[in-house]
Amino acid sequence: MASFDVFGITNKGLVRSNNEDSFVISPDKCLFAVCDGIGGYFGGEIASRTTSRTLKRCWKQPPKKASDICFWVEKSLRTAQIEMSKVKQYRNMGTTVLIAICSRTTGQNEFVHFAHLGDSRAYHLRSGKFRLITADHADNDGLLERYLGKNKSAAKALAEGKPLGVEHKKVHCLSGDTFLLCSDGLHGYVKRRAIKKVLMDTSLKSAEQVCRQLIKLAHEHGAPDNVTAIVMRVS
Numbered sequence: 001m002a003s004f005d006v007f008g009i010t011n012k013g014l015v016r017s018n019n020e021d022s023f024v025i026s027p028d029k030c031l032f033a034v035c036d037g038i039g040g041y042f043g044g045e046i047a048s049r050t051t052s053r054t055l056k057r058c059w060k061q062p063p064k065k066a067s068d069i070c071f072w073v074e075k076s077l078r079t080a081q082i083e084m085s086k087v088k089q090y091r092n093m094g095t096t097v098l099i100a101i102c103s104r105t106t107g108q109n110e111f112v113h114f115a116h117l118g119d120s121r122a123y124h125l126r127s128g129k130f131r132l133i134t135a136d137h138a139d140n141d142g143l144l145e146r147y148l149g150k151n152k153s154a155a156k157a158l159a160e161g162k163p164l165g166v167e168h169k170k171v172h173c174l175s176g177d178t179f180l181l182c183s184d185g186l187h188g189y190v191k192r193r194a195i196k197k198v199l200m201d202t203s204l205k206s207a208e209q210v211c212r213q214l215i216k217l218a219h220e221h222g223a224p225d226n227v228t229a230i231v232m233r234v235s
Contacts, residue, residue: 002102002110002173002175002234002235003029003234003235004029004102004207004232004233004234004235005206005207005232005233005235006025006029006032006207006230006231006232006233007206007207007208007210007211007230007231008023008025008032008211008228008229008230008231009023009211009212009215009228009229010022010023010226010227010228011185011215011218011219011223011226011227011228012226013185013218013219013223013224013225013226013227014219014222014223014224015222015223015224015225016224016225016226018042018045019045019226020036020037020038020044020045020048020095020226021034021035021036021037021048021183021185021226021227021228022034022035022037022048022049022051022052022228023035023052023181023228023230024052024055024056025230026056026059029102030062030101030102031055031059031062031099031100031101031102032099032100032101032181032230032232033051033052033055033097033098033099033100033181034096034097034098034120034181034182034183034228034230035047035048035049035051035052035095035096035097035098035120036048036095036096036118036119036120036183036184036185036226036228037049037093037094037095038093038094038095038096038157038159042090043090043091043092043093044093044094044095046084046087046090046093047084047090047093047094047095047158047159048095050080050083050084050087050095051077051080051084051095051097051158053083054076054079054080054083055076055080055099058072058075058076058079063101066103066111066113069101069113069115070113070115070168072101073099073101073115073166073168074164074166077097077117077158077164077166078164080097080158081158081159084159092159093159094157094158094159095118095157095158095159096116096117096118096119096120096157096158096183096184097115097116097117097118097120097158098114098115098116098117098118098120098121098122098134098181099114099115099116100112100113100114100122100179100181100230100232101113101115102173110172110173111170111171111172111173112170112171112173112179112232113168113169113170114133114134114168114169114170114171115166115167115168115169116134116137116166116167117137117157117158117164117165117166117167118136118137118157118158119136119137119184119188120134120181120182120183120184120228121133121134121136121180121181121182121184121187122134122179122180122181123179123180123182123195123199124171124177124178124179124180125177125178125179125180125196125199125200126174126176126177126178127176128200130192130195130196130199130200132192133169133171133179134167134169135167137165137167173234174234175234175235176234176235177233177234178199178210178231178232178233178234179231179232179234180195180199180214180229180230180231180232181229181230181232182214182227182228182229182230183225183226183227183228183229184225185218185223185225185226185227185228186214186217186218186227186228186229188225189218189221189222189223189224189225190214190217190218190221194217195214195217198210198213198214198217199231201213206233207231207232207233210231210233211229211230211231214229214231215227215229
């Protein structure tokens, strides 16, 4: 099975007083997630952290085979919805969620399975080619517009009582590949070519160094939002 040099970091940015982002890196380095909360000062933070905690807990019983991954994701996110519904003082909170699960197979069929709701993004760098894996989702139920205003770039979210509508994608991974999972606090303010330049910087010898450089880059662009990044280097 492929091995990963992985590091994740979240930062409240330079404007906001709290951090509604959260992330997950499982101890076995097979589950990764980025969550970006929606729904007000505390509500978004609770939704994000509740979802991250739920994913960690559900990973104690991971999917046994590749064909079980979609079911595991949907079941885990429905569990997160139930947990959010228990927080009575914050209604209509939600969170974007981006999940990456590494296959447990060996040989030529190793892959990373991506599942997402919203506008947290996954990118893939291979042999100098940098591409976006996920596609931002529209705010069809109006959750973001109600709480953040029409000027916010709206995204679908995981919220109590809402249909999931999770999008799934699978990417084969090879030695030398780099994957980036991030919230819109990074991709919304830093241009794609600047992100690619950091990922390709050979002076950055580890995933941790790459992550910290991406956060620094977000700060150089004002960091008006919370920013989260997970970098996965395949070896």
